[in-house]
Amino acid sequence: MWLDHRAVSQVNRINETKHSVLQYVGGVMSVEMQAPKLLWLKENLREICWDKAGHFFDLPDFLSWKATGVTARSLCSLVCKWTYSAEKGWDDSFWKMIGLEDFVADNYSKIGNQVLPPGASLGNGLTPEAARDLGLLPGIAVAASLIDAHAGGLGVIGADVRGHGLICEGQPVTSRLAVICGTSSCHMGISKDPIFVPGVWGPYFSAMVPGFWLNEGGQSVTGKLIDHMVQGHAAFPELQVKATARSPD
Secondary structure, X not given: OOOOOOOHHHHHHHHHOOOHHHHHEOOOOXXXXXXXXXXXXHHHOHHHHHOOOOXXXXXXXXXXXXXXXOXXXXXXXXXXXXXXXXXXXXXXXXXXXXXXXXXXXXXXXXXXXXXXXXXXXXXXXXXXXXXXXXXXXXXXXXXOOOOHHHHHXXXXXXXXOXXXXXXXXXXXXXXXXXXXXXXXXXXXEEEOOXXXXXXXXXXXXXXXXXXXXXXXXXXXXXXXXXXXXXXXXXXXXXXXXXXXXXXXX
16 A cells, blocks of 8 residues: 555665665655565564565556466556666665565565566456456456556557647657646656656656656645545535535435
């Protein structure tokens, strides 16, 4: 869960290492990324979770595994949240330095040693069990995933804007900025060459658009903050009653 911020101590220790992989997350790793969360699990839930776990998934990869039974991970998830490099793979020295040498010893089988680009076909498609649960046909193609914001970013940056009178018409896709809003907000842009900006995540190679570097920055929980402000207003209970009364059954 990205919103789980229990691993503050762990991420502070990781950042104190100044390891070279941190240059690809703006120089400072966020507590919302996976390395500190994994370290927290090892240090706090070793016997009941860490030692028993067969795999650790990001949500998009968990869903594709449930759909197909394939444990391959998406390049998008691993590059953006797990310090994986599309060009070099995993960095053994990083995991050993932060105390998670377990992954190196088992050849990263628990966090992904088969990595596929977003859109790549997974196994034989939807399993009979998953098809039954979803009310679909077995064998329907399932693709390696994109993180939700990155799927939105791909749609915005890759959109055909011809004929709408927009100033971005005729301009390269590297001139576009996607703003993805939900629970949080995320500004995303791509470039042909890597751009390192302190405090801005990335550059991530081929994590969203093949062959391009991605940078992203934003604010966590901005959407939920709006919910909090609305729900905390004195008029909210009355408005909620009115809205419920008008909604269809």
